[in-house]
Amino acid sequence: MELKTSAVAKRLGVSTKTVQRWVKKYNIPCTKNEAGHYVFTNEAIEQLEKYKFLGVDEEEKEHVEWEEVEQRLDELERKIEQKADDVVSFQLLQHRREMEEMLQYIQQLEQRIIELERQKQTEPIIEQPTKQKRRGIISFFL
Template sequence: MNTSAAAKLLGVSHSTVQRWVTQLEMEVGRNQQGHYQFSEEDISLLKDIKKQLDDGVILQKIVLDDKSKKRPAPKPSVQNETLDKMVEKMDRLERTIETKADDVVSYQLIQYRSEMEEALAAIGNLNRRIEELESRLAEQETGTPSDYLLAMEETAAAKKQKKKHPFRSLFGGVKKTPLQS
């Protein structure tokens, strides 16, 4: 039984069980990861310690008999080692899957954000274009020529001035009278 399960059984915290083991110098078996593995004897000893503490004895005054204190730690069986390896491998795989899932979600969020920004830019461009078209329509309805039409008229006037014959620009364009014709 691991520390958390023993703590739950005794109705104390995980750190309390660890403190009892270290302060009372209990010999408790450990798994390959170095975590405590409590046997039935260890649990009964922990229950006895809890009872003494509940009766008002302070932890420093609790004395364990020599056989419970210096008992050799049980060797883990091959089956337990294999099970521990499998559990450790499963934990690693779960962490890897969680990390990859987080990476995928982050990538998707970045993609969605860029798509949203592109869509917002396109909407902004469309709004500006609609405003331009609405202003032109309003100018046409009120009879006010738009900037575009004014620019076209200025360009046409400039072209007409350029097409004047050089001889006429010197003499000012003399008109023919009915007698000359």
């Protein structure tokens, strides 16, 4: 007995597209007629029933699609974590560079302070003349 796709789909309780997809996916042995439509033998129908019995239908397709989505999400999360690590590494290097520049500036300031202290020690001390106190007009006459 040979059946067409629509009859097999009705017998299995699935859509014709599902039957066509199973034929391609699981390499079900069937022939095509002059119009290019699948013609199923009893053996092919039994294999299709087995796949349906095992639960291979639209739910599997959705399950596979969810697995793909989860894999893509995992990959995206990994890329985001890598990017975050790269950003943190760049920021750490930038902060380290800034700290090294500040350390160099502090060292320059320390050297300048030391030089100024040496100059102060070697300079002769010049005494300023002391100013005399002003006395009131009365003391001028006394």
